[in-house]
Amino acid sequence: MGSPTILRGRLASLLVGCLTMFSVAAASATEPVTQATPDDDTYQVFFAIGMEELRRQNYPAAIQVFKMLSNRLDSQRIRLELARAYFLDRQYEHSKRLFNDILADASLPWGVRENVNRYLDLIDEALGNIKFSVAFVTDSNPMNYTESRQVMIAGQVLTIAQPPENEETHGIEYGVTATKAFTADASVVGFAKVSFRDLEGDDFDRWTLDGGIALFPRTYRKLQGRVGIEESYYAGDHQYRQPYVSVTYFPDPVERFRLSTEARLAYLDVDEYDHLDAFSQTLTARASTILANSMQVLGSVYVENSDADEKPYSYQGAGVSSTVSLPLFDTWGVDLSAGYGTRNYLDDDPFFTKQRRDNTTKLSFLVHNKQWKVFGFTPEFGVAYQHTDSNISFYEFDKTTFVLRAKN
Structure with missing residues (x-):
């Protein structure tokens, strides 16, 4: 006898064949295809079988069921x-x-449209x-410098001055993202991301490079x-390197955007500041849902731990x-985002002689149109605000960033 998985696959294929034969016979004896409705009990049974085969990871059988249904019914859900x-x-x-055919339907609900775009991004990544x-x-505060004018160091109150170069600045940010599948089934994909922020002068220019291998096991x-x-390179100098490894778990691959958990390990190697070198561990849970077909809600929760070479710079x-x-309106949409995070350092700051505690609030909005293209590029613009509050005033700061972007 074969394994339960093989037997189940054979049984499903046989059932799909029987259902297809039944559909053909029914089509010749009953109403035309164009008059069939998704509410018909027979088709509801077929649809339920297709969904069950998806969850059993018997994807060829699910494809057969949904192809048959899509030939019989005019239903976007089936497509x-x-x-x-x-x-x-x-x-x-x-x-x-x-x-892409589904996206061409102007009546497609906004939340569904956003989910489809997320799938298309993953497909582009897999295809290369x-x-x-x-x-x-x-950037209103490129150095993330404090607005406080007095700080206490070693028991003495000192007056600090804002660096003259730390004033609102503007410039151009360039980005390139590339992927390449190394296997026919895209189970191993190489990725690279390069960004360059060219602000006024050379003091705030920043290069960021991220590259590696993504693994998508076919059997699991x-x-x-x-x-x-x-x-990362900042103002022409190498700033840091950070190798990392991460694993993401999807409880239900069929509803991959609904819930996922990512564990990430990294090592931060900071040039010329060895005391900041650190091993970090981060656990992040993400979830998303569509409400009333008219909005998409995404959320995440994370915990982190960083073990620096010197304990005052370690934190949780x-x-x-x-x-x-x-x-x-029409094909335009807006993303409204809010975030809050806290960090507690594990030993007294060597300059301020007390343990540092930071709380950061982030607010942003981004207006975009993923269907309007100019020379193949889509526009988006937005504003982001960040406020960091600390029990050591020297580490408190505010900043506002405005972005007008075009991307393909």
Whole structure:
């Protein structure tokens, strides 16, 4: 006898064949295809079987069921499930074509449209692509410098002056993201991301590079891995490197955006400041849902631990964030985001002789149009505000950033 998985697959294929034969016979004896309705009990049974095969990871059988239904019924829901079945079976070209056809429907609810765009981003990553972006940015506090004018160091009150170069500045930010599948089923994908922020003068120019390998095990769809390294250059000098490894767990691969958990390990190596070198561990849970088909809500919660070479710079932290994506008008939408995080350092600060505690609040909005393209680029603009409060006033600061971006 074969294994339960093989027997189940054979049984499902046989059942799909029987259902297809029944559908053909019913089509010749009953009303035309164009008059069939998704509420028909027979088709509801077929649809339920297709969904069950998805959850059993019998994707070929699910594809057969949904293809048969899509040929019989004019239903976007069925097309969506067929596109998702192709995606899970790693037939990315078929999946992409179907998702793009679905997006062409102007009546598609906003929340569903946002989810489809997320699938298309994953498909582009798996198939391999190069994406560019260019943005005009302004930064009200490029050095994240405190607004406090007096601080206490070693028991003495000292007056500090704002560095003259730390004033509102603006410039251009360039970005390139590339992916390349190394296997036919895209179970191993290379990725690279490069960004360059060119602000006025050379004092605040920053390069950031991130590259590595993403792993998508074919035999266990609930896991996804990533191994990479991030490098940063600031004002022409190498700032840090950070190799990392992460594993993401999806409890339900069919509803991969609904809930996931990521564990990440990293080592921060800071040039010329060895006391800041640190091993870090971060655990993040993410969730998303669609409310009333008209908005998408995303949320995350994280805890973190960083063990620096010197204990005063080690910390433990936690935070929460949420984004609500809403339609504005026609094909325009807005993302409203809020986040709050806290960090507690583990020993007295060597300059201020007490343990540091920081609380950071972030607020932002981003207006975008993913269907309007100019020379292949889509526009977006937004404003982000950050406030960091600390029991040591020297570490308190505010900043506001404006971005006008075009990306393909």
